[in-house]
Amino acid sequence: MNWERLHIDDVLSVYTLHFAGHGVTSVSERHCWGLAFTDQGQITYCHRGKEFVLDNKHAVILPKDQQYTIKKQAEGDFHVINFACNDIFADT
Numbered sequence: 471m472n473w474e475r476l477h478i479d480d481v482l483s484v485y486t487l488h489f490a491g492h493g494v495t496s497v498s499e500r501h502c503w504g505l506a507f508t509d510q511g512q513i514t515y516c517h518r519g520k521e522f523v524l525d526n527k528h529a530v531i532l533p534k535d536q537q538y539t540i541k542k543q544a545e546g547d548f549h550v551i552n553f554a555c556n557d558i559f560a561d562t
Contacts, residue, residue, distance in 0.1 A: 477556040487548045489513060495540045502552045504532030511546015515539070524548065 482502050489511060507529040515522045515530055517538040524530045525544075532538075532550075 475556075479554040479556055482552040482554060484549070484551050487550065488546070489542045489548060490545045491542065493542050495542070497538050497540070500532055500534050500536060503534045503555055505551045505553070506530045506532055506548055508546050508548045510544075511548060512544040513548065514541040514543060516541065 506524055508524060509526050512523065512525040515524060515532070515538050517533070517536060521541075522528075522530050
């Protein structure tokens with residue numbers, strides 16, 4: 471991936487989700503790319519047999535047109551920036 475060529479075309483939405491307790495949520499197909507981050511709490515994204523931790527030290531890119539599950543592990547506010555970009559730059 472040549473990061474210099476990546477161009478964000480539009481920020482579609484910005485929001486915060488509060489997760490409390492434990493559980494699993496499934497996402498069937500994201501309509502756009504996303505960047506998720508938090509300053510407290512922890513969740514794990516499971517995608518294509520791999521797990522990606524989102525906590526105060528790790529952000530996660532959410533791939534467009536993909537399916538994944540979210541494991542809620544520690545309470546917190548999780549911020550998401552949904553965006554459109556010029557090219558597919560990751561599928562995991």
